[in-house]
Amino acid sequence: MRITSYARRHRRGTFEVFCVFLATAVSGITCTAELAQAKGPQFDAPFLDHQKKNAERWAVEDQQIDQKLAALRDRFGKRPNIIYILADDVGWGELGWQGGGKHRGTPTPELDRMAQEGMRFWSAYAEPSCTPSRIAINTGRHPVRTGLLSVLWPGQTEGLSAEEKTVAEVLSDAGYNTAMWGKWHLGDLPEHAPENQGYDYAYYGMWNGAPDNWPGSFDMYNDAPNSMKAMFYDFPGAEEYKKRTGIDLTEAAFVGRKGEGRKPVEGVAGTLGPDRQEAFEAESIKQITAYVTDKAKDDKPFFIYWATYTQQLQGSKAHHNDKHVDKVNAQASAMAAHNAHVRQLLDTLKAEGIAENTLVVWISDNGPMYVFYPNSGYSWLRGGKGDVLEGGVRVPAMAWWPGMIAPNQDPVDILHLTDLFTTAARLGGALDQIPSDRVTDGIDQTALLLLGEDHGRRNMMFHYSGGVLGAIRYEDFKVHLKAGHGGLPGMDFYNVMRDPGEKFGQLYPGLFAVTPIQMILKSHMLMVRKFPNRVSETVPQGAELTPHD
Template identity: 30%
Template sequence: MIRCLLLCAAFYATTPFLTAAHAAEDSASSKPNIVVIFIDDLGYADIGPFGATKQKTPHLERMRREGMKLTSFYGAPVCSVSRAQLLTGCYGPRVSIPGVLFPQGPTGLNPTELTIAERLGPLGYATACIGKWHLGDQKQFLPTAQGFDHYFGIPYSNDMQRVAKGGDAPVVPLLRDDKVAELLTDDQQSRIVERYTDEATRFIREHKDGPFFLYFPHTAVHTPIFPGEAFRGKSDNGRFGDWVEEVDWSVGQVLETLEEAGLDEKTLVLFTSDNGPWLIKGADGGSAEPLRGGKGSTWEGGVRVPTLARWPGKIAPGSVCDAVSGTIDLLPTFVCLAGGELPDRPEIDGRDLSEVLLGNSAQSPREAHYYFSNYQLEAVRQGPWKLAVAAQRETMGRGVSRDAKEGGRLYNLDQEIGERTNLAEQYPEIVAKLGRLADQMEAELGGDAPAARRPAGEVANPTPLYPMEARKPKPKASGKKPVALNETVRPEVLSAR
């Protein structure tokens, strides 16, 4: 807490105050607006600043020129976990969100967990969540029950479609606050980026006197892929590239709205993704090159995500930082920049990134980064060194490669970002050091007897958001054993833990 207060004091010292009569007003206006643009399944190499060439992303290139490129920023292997981490500042297992939540599930983010919105609201922030939520679709788990003033979006993945009662086509619900406003068919999903963007820019204009926190988690570019009509066929990378280009357009609309409202220098905009690309989707799945692996894995390609931060006058233009950081660090960073403070309890895994973003440090504020797959700790990173302590599958839907069946593998990510050369025999002292860190974290959060895991929220009798047709019986299995998926953690499995 003391460190955060000192950093915040240094930040506010850079903001001039006018007169005592204007002190209260100036104090409020000095709090930065915060916008988090969170993309779904966007790979490390899917935007121009990180190497994409087949789809054009000029607005993200602008963010890179005018802000910071974070090259070692981490999400989580799958959707719900990464969202829980971003909003609570904790690893998914700490808050018992280890995998993907499903519609009408009994489990969600526990209402006792304090989200970024709940931390910033008392500091005078207007808050809104626009887009994909995916932390439980029961009323007590929705954004408006977790500190957000308003919500507009699809509450889970856009492929979690069901046929509504009396209907003949699969749909997903579009919510406004905690009520279903519409049921969207596939064709109607093609306007979802446009509609989210209209809501987001309207929120910015309506709250231009600030401060505000806009959490903008896109449905794109999760499959099924539905680029808007104006973007179809525009890229050189099929419909996937088209949807990336529409996401880039949306970023441009946000930046333009901030500029028109005179909020550029008052607003921190952070762009990132929840996890790596869904590689088994082929042309619809994106790229993590030169990283190894994809969505559902704890290889770098599954969890290291393309990230940009822009704040004119505060973040140096054209800067690049390779310090280890991630979604768990956003909550403490935003609270500090807003002039707040965090109590010592409950435990938060993230650390304040203010010094990194403001260019005062190139060092990670965390001792290490931990890679969980569900409740299993699979790897730990400190500096350039990454120790895999368990087997790692390549990506969701694929098994474990021959060179990854055992733990105890050591990689130097500065020397070889692709994680192919095991250096454990050459550096036994580093293996031992990182192994001790892994053992400590495993005892704290992993396995069947964790010392510091907090419970998820649970509902006794979950109800659907809209009346649905009964599911047709599934055809009998072929007898072949399917490949296990990191993606899938059914609600009944979660609630049994």
Template identity: 30%
Template sequence: MWNPIHWAWMIGCLILIGSTGGVSAAEPAAEAQLPNFVIIFMDDMGYADIGPFGAEGYETPNIDRMAREGRIFTDFYVSQAVCSASRASLMTGCYNVRVGIFGALGPGAQIGLDPQEVTLAEIVKQKGYVTSCIGKWHLGHHPKFLPLNQGFDEYFGLPYSNDMWPYHPTSGKNFPNLPLMEGNRVIDPEVTHEDQNMLTTWYTERAVSFIRKNKDRPFLLYLAHSMVHVPLHVSDKFRGKTQRGLFGDVMMEVDWSVGQILDTIRELGLASRTLVIFTSDNGPWLSYGDHAGSAKPLREGKGTMFDGGCRVSCVMWQPGTVPAGTVCREPVMTIDILPTIAYRINAQLPPHKIDGKNIWPLIVGEPEAKSPHEALYFYWGDALHAVRMGKWKLHFPHEYPTLGGQPGGKDGMPVPYERAHIGLALFDMEKDPGETQDVAAEHPDIVAQIQRLADAMREDLGDSAKKMKPRGARPVGRLEEGDPRFHWKPGQPLDVEASYP
């Protein structure tokens, strides 16, 4: 389903001139050589939750092989360490503050990603790609915000987090039943524990089927796993298989899923022209203890803009294009995926401002390639918490949630966070990735330089901590009169089709 508001932009896209002649790895692809793209996006997976980044108590052999045959990115970031905000940035190439998506949208939300934003799926549609979104969407659950109205041809999955249901450990009475959707329709109005046990399997089967069905045309597959967000669920084939308990079992099943997808790509002879990206929406939800992952050696986790929350493990794979067994240590972000894919296929960028940059030289390991960003900016909500410039990261004074060294919860029950405060603090992320040693006093020139960059960003996207309004932010999408909508309320059966009023 193509959004008509993009027609003017699409007409401009039609006049693009495709490249001709031979194509090197660092150049855009010619029309006859359009690559496929697979983005596997985990939920609440910690930095150290896969083998190449130090997982303990379970094995991830398929992701390990992916890393040996591909490239790991050690300093890969998300724009904000929470579900909807992070996904908005991946889809639009923008800081979430620019597109008005904050926090984690729930079943009562009347907002979503504005259809006037240009998504990654709409970028590749310029070149005739077939597109699929499988798994957790979380950018608005009403039809105008769902994937079919954002450039995707297919959608199957949960419209938001899998804990937004009556069985939530602390807030269950606030949630209606959890729906499983296909397209714009609910196909299961009451997802059960047994259903959740099968989510990873169902998502994987759908992903493999999509790849097989479209092996002869360029495709974009966005597979957004519901795991390892709590409540953790795993199929019988992996239950009890690891020393790490349920969390390890779930990660082993996710690794199996990655293997199924990569094996299918190999079997169909698509490996040399398919870029696969494996990463996460944010770090681990540490208050859930043994049902959460690990951000080691980074500080804190989800819900903070310390690196444990916003720095995620990332592996990229495309044999013959992405150099095997290599490491990129340059700071980049999910906002860079959209403009990089646009560059790769010679597609036109959105007509409005985006924040991401082309990182293709880093992906293919060009000698001396550097991050295209002068700095990366880390907002929490609409307050600017930190800026990373090269190896330096400057935190501005702010509060944050922490366990304060205490253990997290057990068996799916969280423990409460404490509130802590950090003042103006500078960290050398090369020497001190755990953000433990404030070196601001030793480097006043670096502090001043980053503060100048921050002031310029505040003029654009604002900073509530400074009582500055954004000038460059665009409106979030809102339900308007006449828009079909779902009427989901706690304790009531779900309507399976949207309606108005």
């Protein structure tokens, strides 16, 4: 595995990095007023300072990028198509190219081939759990800014506010066809649904993305041999549940069209039971490839958001007996099916002659959900889904774009899920469609994609756990924030280049970084005051029950 130091790549010693750290923090505080006056997307104060310091170099890079994109547009007659694949609960190290694959009973040869043909990201990050990551990729904003602080549950009435502008809305305004398939998980009510959030077409599951519930009477071992035996022991069935709670879980999936509303999915893919999600995924890839074939001939480019159900509790009967698949782990056979589906998509793009005009990004939404182990993913890093430890937020990711992204690259530049929002806007010529009355956390990473390693434009990020800021990563350094004691600040420092497993976190080796961290926090919070977070409608959990600033 290649984990190269940011400091080493830029020929800086630890002390010098701390000095730069301090300078960035101090100047970031002064940028708040300036940021509020800027045109276009409104970025957070620390990034604005980073942008200012690199303005001259980035201007040269942007000219190179514009020339590449202009030549592409001349060749195809339209802007590039964009496909984002958001996998579910796949840990850092689960795929073959990260040391997993068949060695862990989860063979992913086609995903590994995609990575070999494109760019493999070693420092890609998501949010700690499902709903927050879906907010991040769709809005380019930290979930805490949108008022949705945590995972939404089946039957919950909250969802993504209509005032948030999604990547589908941004690209629709720029002339794109837009469609989504899979796990929406941003609210079940019609006003929250994807067809009312910018997507022209949507084929999506209900119950806020939860695994199917069914009574324990199902013969799991004979009817679905590689699925997890019912864990929801007391679930009485959808009809009885509706009688008791008033929450209707009988409609498992919908087809929605912008301006036309939605209707339930019929057949196995829309019917409660252990076979539904396998049927749903099979129908999804069938529709996706048909959509690509149809839109390849369209004068307008397309945007596809495919949020797979790949890692849910139900396995894949069709791939249960595949070579090297762990027969105990339902996710292993589901990953084998997904692996084949991704290859179908890439092959379709090639067959239609549009692969070189289509960016495909594959990324996981968070780390593995160990509560269902062994029916779960795995990570070599500490922590899992729900944690701001590396195992919860550092995820596998890759980008594929023949002719535009050079093959077999493995940059260590930092990438965050929110960056995909702003990058799509840049590629789609739609940066001016991003609202300027709120902070956008996503950074345009087109330079990283098209120019390669060391051209990433993110040098730090905030890791929120619900409404609580849990950690900050800055270059190779990461600090976990916690309650102080005895007058000492509550901080554990790690060098995640040297210690990606976060095993050796201490305050004292990072004493010189305490003040810079505090200054970055102040500049960030000043921006929150300038652009307040949307008031949360969700029920607070854990630490969020205690008021905090």
